Amino acid sequence: MSRFRVTQTRSVIGTQQRHRGTLRALGLRRIGQTVEHDDSPQLRGMLRLVASMVSVQELHNDD
Numbered sequence: 001m002s003r004f005r006v007t008q009t010r011s012v013i014g015t016q017q018r019h020r021g022t023l024r025a026l027g028l029r030r031i032g033q034t035v036e037h038d039d040s041p042q043l044r045g046m047l048r049l050v051a052s053m054v055s056v057q058e059l060h061n062d063d
Helices: 017-028 041-049
Strands: 003-008 034-038 053-059
Touching: 003 041, 017 041
Parallel strands: none
Antiparallel strands: 003 034, 003 053
């Protein structure tokens, strides 16, 4: 299963409450913070919603 490394790149100031909640659900609280998540359809939907505020890097397993 692949994983994603998600980094917040833009501020939440002036954004919709829905976008702020999505970033919080992803575990992001400040610019430059990075978290890793397992791939899932729910995660991809969340990333699509806040795509303008985060950078996403796919991590591959070398199993």
